[in-house]
Each structure stands twice: as C-alpha cells, then as structure tokens.
Amino acid sequence: MKVLNSALLAVYLLVPLFCEGISGYKPSCKIYHENSEELFSEDEWNGGLEFGKLNDDTAVGPILKTYKTANISNILTYELNGHDNYLTVSKPENKDEFYIEIRDNFDQYEEKETAETMSLKIKFACDDNESRILKIKIPLRDTNNHSPQFLKSKYEYKLAMPLPKGFDFDTIDQIAVRDVNLTNKAIDFAIKGDEKYTKGFLITSLGRTKEDKKNFTARFITSMIMDFEEDTTFTLSATDAGNTTRTTETNLTIIVDKANSFPRFAEPEYIADLKNLDYGKVKKIMLNFSNGNDITLDRGFEGPVNFSLSDLSEENKKHFKLSSKGSKVQIELSDLSDTFLSQGVISEALTATKETTETSTAIIVLLPVPVNKVTERSTTVKPQESKTKDDSVNGYMVSTIILSLTTVGLLGYVIYLHFYRR
Known part of the structure; x- marks a missing residue:
C-alpha cells in the first residue's frame, strides 16, 4: 500500500513538470531582423510586427522587405485582410530568407478597400515538422493622389418655370461624387455661374453614403423663387478635404421646359x-x-x-x-x-x-x-387755317x-x- 501511494505521489509531481515542458516547447522556426543578426523575440512572434507607413502610391514591383531565416523549410500560407491580396510572400528553396513584395494590383487598393492598415498573416513550416504564424501590420500613408470623380459626366435638369423656393433637385437626379482616398472624410460642393441665379441655389454635402463609404452625395435646393429665361449652364465643383486639396468640375444645366412652364x-x-x-x-x-x-x-x-x-x-x-x-x-x-x-x-x-x-x-x-x-x-374756311393747324398739333400732343x-x-x-x- 505504501508502494502504491508513493507511485501516485510521483505521478502527481511529474505530470505538471511534463506538461510544463510540453507547453514551453517552441517550434524551431527562426527569423532575423532585417539587416541584422538579431532574432525575432517571442514577444514579436506572439504580438506581431508593425512596419513603418507605406505610401498608398508606392510603385508596383519592388521588394518591400527581405528577412533571413533559419529552420524554415517553406511558407505554408499567407493571407491579407480585404477583398484581394495586394502582397506576395515567397521563399526560395535554396535560400534561408523570404520576401514580401508589392503585387501589381496594389494600385487598386484604395478603389476597393477602406482599411488604413493592411494586416498580413504568414504561416511558416519549421524543420521540426511544426508550424508557426507571424502577424504583420502595414499602415498606409494617404497621399491624396486621387481627385473626386462625379458619378455622372454632367447633370441636366429639365424643369417647368418658375421654380418655387425650396425646390429639391435631388428628387430628379442627386449629385454624387466618388473619392477613393483612404482618409478623406468630406467633400465641399459649389456652383459657379451667373450670380443672379447662383445666389438662389443652396448646395450642401450630405457626407458619405451608407452603401459605399467612398461615395459622397449633395443636397441641392433653391433658396428663393427662380425663373429662368433660357437654358443656362453652370460649373459644378467638388473639392476634397486633403492637406493639398483636389477639385473636380463638371457642367450642370437647367433646361427650361417651355411647354409645361407657367404661361x-x-x-x-x-x-x-x-x-x-x-x-x-x-x-x-x-x-x-x-x-x-x-x-x-x-x-x-x-x-x-x-x-x-x-x-x-x-x-x-x-x-x-x-x-x-x-x-x-x-x-x-x-x-x-x-x-x-x-x-x-x-x-x-x-x-x-x-x-x-x-x-x-x-x-x-x-x-x-x-x-x-x-x-x-x-x-x-381758309382764314382759320393757322388756327386749325395749331389745334391739330395740340390735338396730336x-x-x-x-x-x-x-x-x-x-x-x-x-x-x-x-x-x-x-
């Protein structure tokens, strides 16, 4: 009985030690910091890395990062947040290193994505038949390299005259622009042209649409009664809120519906x-x-x-x-x-x-x-001729x-x- 109790006590004491050994085991994969002999620490493996900001207009093709490795046989998988993969992660078979490259479709990132940071997850195959995951965050610097684009090449409103105060043009055709720049949060709309008419226009931004965060709409109404004599074209502009603003213009035309106007x-x-x-x-x-x-x-x-x-x-x-x-x-x-x-x-x-x-x-x-x-x-009678002439003049006057x-x-x-x- 004493022997049995001693055996159980030994098992009780050894199991935690065994489990601690298993839980403390780390796969053999090793990665060195760029241009350094310093290995990634456990905190970096577990917490991930964050690169410096990458310009959103970075040219396609160059290698973004090169890392030396040890005990890594290949890259099992890699994935990027978003609708597409804008990076390539590769490891040559005959070299102990891997590369992170910018893919050809990176110039479409702003068009398709809204996240200001790319999140990359790489899964490595280690020589000890284990695997290890490294997470990398790549923040993007918005260079405001895109101008706002109107969703229509021009805006035309055929309307009966006169227009009442508060007439809402949006019920016919709403003005909207698309701005794909990552950090742009607002668009300023304006109308230029004949001042006797433009003073009667009120155009304000309604902000981003719920359906597409890159689309911005405007509210366009009259602030007084307006009566156009003939078809009139104005310049409609949209300006973004970047540090160096960009502006796009198009034509906005009021076409007088003469047949259906007030007579x-x-x-x-x-x-x-x-x-x-x-x-x-x-x-x-x-x-x-x-x-x-x-x-x-x-x-x-x-x-x-x-x-x-x-x-x-x-x-x-x-x-x-x-x-x-x-x-x-x-x-x-x-x-x-x-x-x-x-x-x-x-x-x-x-x-x-x-x-x-x-x-x-x-x-x-x-x-x-x-x-x-x-x-x-x-x-x-003739003697009265001069008088008649005077009377005619007076009568005419x-x-x-x-x-x-x-x-x-x-x-x-x-x-x-x-x-x-x-």
Missing part, C-alpha cells in the same frame, strides 16, 4: 397700327402688330390654355374675336363702324390662363380717322399723352396680374 407672353405689349386703314372698303381685319410680332406664348403653351380680353366695354367686345392655335393667338376686328373707329385708340389686356396660373399682355389698337372727320376738315398714360396704366395692370394674382 408667359413673348412681349409685354402688342401695338396694331390701323391709322392708314381704308376702313370704308374693309369690314373686318386680322390684326398685325408692330415689327411683325405675332402674339405668342414663349412658354407654357402645352396643355389647355384659355385666352380672354379684359378692360373692354360691352360694346367693344362685339368687335373683337380671339382665336388660338398652339402658342399663337390672333385677334380679328369686325363691324368697323364710324362709332367704333371714332374712339381713336383702344387698349385692353389679353390674359392667358392655365390651371391656377395666369399671365397678361397689353393690346393697343390705333384706329384710323373716320371719313366724316376728314370731310369736316376739308370744308373748313394730347392724343400722344393720353396714349402714353393709357399704355402705362395698362402695363401696370398687366404687372399686377402677373405678380399678384398668380
């Missing part, structure tokens, strides 16, 4: 001069306007548009007839009686109404002098003043309709 006449007023009309032979006439201008809507002519004349007496309404086709409007005068013609000048407002909006222009018709007035002048006042008043009314009843 607008091409001219603020139209004047038809009928003073030389031989009305005795003409009972109706289609009005032609100064400079050969037809009454037209230069925008807003798509869809149902209703035209109407206002500021006419009930009697005068009988002489005017409106007709329209597309963007063009015509006015016909009929029943040219002496009473009608004796008015000399007729002015009215032509209004175009589309859905809940309307716009107006002034129509001014200069009428001929009736025949009976001409006859009265021809029978006037008065008529001119009345016409001017009428035109100003009508234009004021048109402006009122255009801005306050829209």
Whole structure:
C-alpha cells in the first residue's frame, strides 16, 4: 500500500513538470531582423510586427522587405485582410530568407478597400515538422493622389418655370461624387455661374453614403423663387478635404421646359397700327402688330390654355374675336363702324390662363380717322387755317399723352396680374 501511494505521489509531481515542458516547447522556426543578426523575440512572434507607413502610391514591383531565416523549410500560407491580396510572400528553396513584395494590383487598393492598415498573416513550416504564424501590420500613408470623380459626366435638369423656393433637385437626379482616398472624410460642393441665379441655389454635402463609404452625395435646393429665361449652364465643383486639396468640375444645366412652364407672353405689349386703314372698303381685319410680332406664348403653351380680353366695354367686345392655335393667338376686328373707329385708340389686356396660373399682355389698337372727320376738315374756311393747324398739333400732343398714360396704366395692370394674382 505504501508502494502504491508513493507511485501516485510521483505521478502527481511529474505530470505538471511534463506538461510544463510540453507547453514551453517552441517550434524551431527562426527569423532575423532585417539587416541584422538579431532574432525575432517571442514577444514579436506572439504580438506581431508593425512596419513603418507605406505610401498608398508606392510603385508596383519592388521588394518591400527581405528577412533571413533559419529552420524554415517553406511558407505554408499567407493571407491579407480585404477583398484581394495586394502582397506576395515567397521563399526560395535554396535560400534561408523570404520576401514580401508589392503585387501589381496594389494600385487598386484604395478603389476597393477602406482599411488604413493592411494586416498580413504568414504561416511558416519549421524543420521540426511544426508550424508557426507571424502577424504583420502595414499602415498606409494617404497621399491624396486621387481627385473626386462625379458619378455622372454632367447633370441636366429639365424643369417647368418658375421654380418655387425650396425646390429639391435631388428628387430628379442627386449629385454624387466618388473619392477613393483612404482618409478623406468630406467633400465641399459649389456652383459657379451667373450670380443672379447662383445666389438662389443652396448646395450642401450630405457626407458619405451608407452603401459605399467612398461615395459622397449633395443636397441641392433653391433658396428663393427662380425663373429662368433660357437654358443656362453652370460649373459644378467638388473639392476634397486633403492637406493639398483636389477639385473636380463638371457642367450642370437647367433646361427650361417651355411647354409645361407657367404661361408667359413673348412681349409685354402688342401695338396694331390701323391709322392708314381704308376702313370704308374693309369690314373686318386680322390684326398685325408692330415689327411683325405675332402674339405668342414663349412658354407654357402645352396643355389647355384659355385666352380672354379684359378692360373692354360691352360694346367693344362685339368687335373683337380671339382665336388660338398652339402658342399663337390672333385677334380679328369686325363691324368697323364710324362709332367704333371714332374712339381713336383702344387698349385692353389679353390674359392667358392655365390651371391656377395666369399671365397678361397689353393690346393697343390705333384706329384710323373716320371719313366724316376728314370731310369736316376739308370744308373748313381758309382764314382759320393757322388756327386749325395749331389745334391739330395740340390735338396730336394730347392724343400722344393720353396714349402714353393709357399704355402705362395698362402695363401696370398687366404687372399686377402677373405678380399678384398668380
């Protein structure tokens, strides 16, 4: 019994010593520091190494590191974090050393990866049939070698006018850029061009997208009511936040959707001069306007548009007839009686109404002098000729003043309709 107890005690004392021997065993693989006879310590094997920063624009091909070895037969595996292997680890059979090289695809690292440090894990085969793993971290230095790139070559917005305050262009096409630089965290957007329009734009960065950390989007809205007369192109720029910033530009164009815009006449007023009309032979006439201008809507002519004349007496309404086709409007005068013609000048407002909006222009018709007035002048006695001439001059001046006042008043009314009843 004593012998058995002694044996058990011996086993109890020897097992820990045996286990300690096993746990303290280290594979025979050895690696020397670069250009040194100093071996990697156990702390370096266990904790890994960290290289100095590697520029992200380092040329492809050169050997990054060379290490002398002992008791290493070959490299079993090596792997790198990320979507691809950007390094090669190799050991010649006839040499006690191994190399870490930059692969040809390293120039794509920033395009595909977001990590600012490469983590390399190498598994060595030791001569004692054991294996050992070495971990290496390689931090990257961002040289800001890439400019931001717009996701589209240009941005075009075809829009009906006018644009309301707070109009959001993003609902049509959101502005976005891609910047693959590893450390860039922000993009500054700007629009340059005609200041009377750019002051009405508000463009701000929304930061990185959730789907792709390298894409940055912008919010683009109007800060006031904007009314473009014609298609207008601006310069859209994106600037990164690097120490030495890089900027990319493209075109941004506002295209006026004339057909679907709020209606607008091409001219603020139209004047038809009928003073030389031989009305005795003409009972109706289609009005032609100064400079050969037809009454037209230069925008807003798509869809149902209703035209109407206002500021006419009930009697005068009988002489005017409106007709329209597309963007063009015509006015016909009929029943040219002496009473009608004796008015000399007729002015009215032509209004175009589309859905809940309307716009107006002034129509001014200069009428001929009736025949009976001409006859009265021809029978006037000669001694009064000088007086008649003075009266004609005075009458012409008065008529001119009345016409001017009428035109100003009508234009004021048109402006009122255009801005306050829209």
